[in-house]
Amino acid sequence: MGKICIEEGLKIAFPGRDAEFCAGVEIGMLATLMAMAISEFDRQVSRSNIEQARVLSDSLGYYIVRSECCDDGAVRVTFSNRRRRPDLRVVSSR
Numbered sequence: 001m002g003k004i005c006i007e008e009g010l011k012i013a014f015p016g017r018d019a020e021f022c023a024g025v026e027i028g029m030l031a032t033l034m035a036m037a038i039s040e041f042d043r044q045v046s047r048s049n050i051e052q053a054r055v056l057s058d059s060l061g062y063y064i065v066r067s068e069c070c071d072d073g074a075v076r077v078t079f080s081n082r083r084r085r086p087d088l089r090v091v092s093s094r
Helices: 019-035 047-059
Strands: 004-007 010-012 040-046 063-069 074-080
Touching: 004 019, 019 040, 019 047, 019 074, 040 047, 047 063, 047 074
Parallel strands: none
Antiparallel strands: 004 010, 040 074, 063 074
């Protein structure tokens, strides 16, 4: 049984529930945040749920703008409902 990250520093477990239930809770939390039209947010998602999170974000007009692996086997993902412009820098002052 895995623990689900509710917010930074708060994880909960559902005793007696299987991995599919936990995956559903994770995706349900993502769907709720996206439905609230929050412009950008970070979530910790299990690696097995990344593809489903990507499909959901595409469907609801969000982009995964950053992802990084965590020590516990999860992935911290940043979702945004607007495309980020590339970071530009001056290469010549002429």
